Amino acid sequence: MYADICKMLGVKYPIIQGAMAWISDSSLVSAVSEAGGIGVLATGHLDGEGCRAEIKKIREKTNKPFAVNIMLLSAFADEIAKVVVEEKVAMVTTGAGSPGKYMKAWKEAGIIVIPVAPSVAIAKRMEKDGADAVIAEGCESGGHVGKITTMALVPQVVDALNIPVIAAGGIADGRGMAAATMLGASGFQIGTRFLVAKECTVHQNYKDRILKAKDIDTTTTGNSTGHPVRVIRNRLAREFEALEKQNASPEELDKLGKGALRRAVIDGDMDYGSVMSGQIAGLVNKEQTAQEILEDLYSDYLRVLESYKRA
Numbered sequence: 001m002y003a004d005i006c007k008m009l010g011v012k013y014p015i016i017q018g019a020m021a022w023i024s025d026s027s028l029v030s031a032v033s034e035a036g037g038i039g040v041l042a043t044g045h046l047d048g049e050g051c052r053a054e055i056k057k058i059r060e061k062t063n064k065p066f067a068v069n070i071m072l073l074s075a076f077a078d079e080i081a082k083v084v085v086e087e088k089v090a091m092v093t094t095g096a097g098s099p100g101k102y103m104k105a106w107k108e109a110g111i112i113v114i115p116v117a118p119s120v121a122i123a124k125r126m127e128k129d130g131a132d133a134v135i136a137e138g139c140e141s142g143g144h145v146g147k148i149t150t151m152a153l154v155p156q157v158v159d160a161l162n163i164p165v166i167a168a169g170g171i172a173d174g175r176g177m178a179a180a181t182m183l184g185a186s187g188f189q190i191g192t193r194f195l196v197a198k199e200c201t202v203h204q205n206y207k208d209r210i211l212k213a214k215d216i217d218t219t220t221t222g223n224s225t226g227h228p229v230r231v232i233r234n235r236l237a238r239e240f241e242a243l244e245k246q247n248a249s250p251e252e253l254d255k256l257g258k259g260a261l262r263r264a265v266i267d268g269d270m271d272y273g274s275v276m277s278g279q280i281a282g283l284v285n286k287e288q289t290a291q292e293i294l295e296d297l298y299s300d301y302l303r304v305l306e307s308y309k310r311a
Helices: 001-009 026-035 048-061 077-086 101-109 120-129 152-159 173-183 192-196 203-211 236-247 250-257 262-268 278-281 290-310
Strands: 015-017 039-042 066-071 091-095 110-117 132-139 165-168 187-192 216-221 228-231
Touching: 001 101, 001 187, 001 278, 015 026, 015 039, 015 290, 026 039, 026 048, 026 066, 026 290, 039 048, 048 066, 066 077, 077 101, 091 228, 101 110, 110 236, 120 152, 132 152, 132 192, 152 165, 152 173, 173 187, 173 290, 187 192, 192 278, 192 290, 216 236, 228 236, 236 250
Parallel strands: 015 187, 039 066, 066 091, 091 110, 110 132, 132 165, 165 187
Antiparallel strands: 216 228
């Protein structure tokens, strides 16, 4: 099945790098795409012209296909939706809403559209709207998450749709990829492991925190708002949890969290920065180039599949 998704995307590996605001910029995206995966530019912190500038930087470094992720709750979503058409981007991924109102323009421009879906109902809606594939993302992922685990979500989405399903959440090695394949996935989206890519420009403190993470080190904040975010537990997360237990207002929570991701990514603040990470961080234990990560993932994946064939 992964051969089909590779053909659709025009890539060597059936691996999409997860979009991470402030993190997956032109440096990481171009490195992943040049190495044979799909690099994904995060635009949650960008306006239209900021997105255009990053696209131009990516194209200075690679002529391989890449994607732009659009957070549909962004105040600049309309701008960025037009920019991807004007810049003839090959692929768009979306999150936090339905891309239905943009679909006609994107399809007319020949853009491959792959939305993130945290539930079967949303995945079915995306297919109806014309998506080429969906990313079924379990709550093990870092950043904004749904409520269903990858193990439970992926096979249900696969059974409900007639388009390819990309598995995301809790995947950082070949075993995770092989497991997702057994659930019916045609490809894989991986974020946390790329946080420690050498081409990733995130602050070294952030990388070190991921490399030191254990299996129980993440938590979700913002549960009371209906928009939970998975992060590495630190002082900020503990204060969030305390406020939520006190039934703090959304305004109080927003004030506490404002600028927190930037503090972690740019300033390296591991106390009051939002250190977004998936639960799989405990398996991420070394810095590598994007090419080394992709080669390791894929060779490990094939090795695991082959071992089961011989069993």
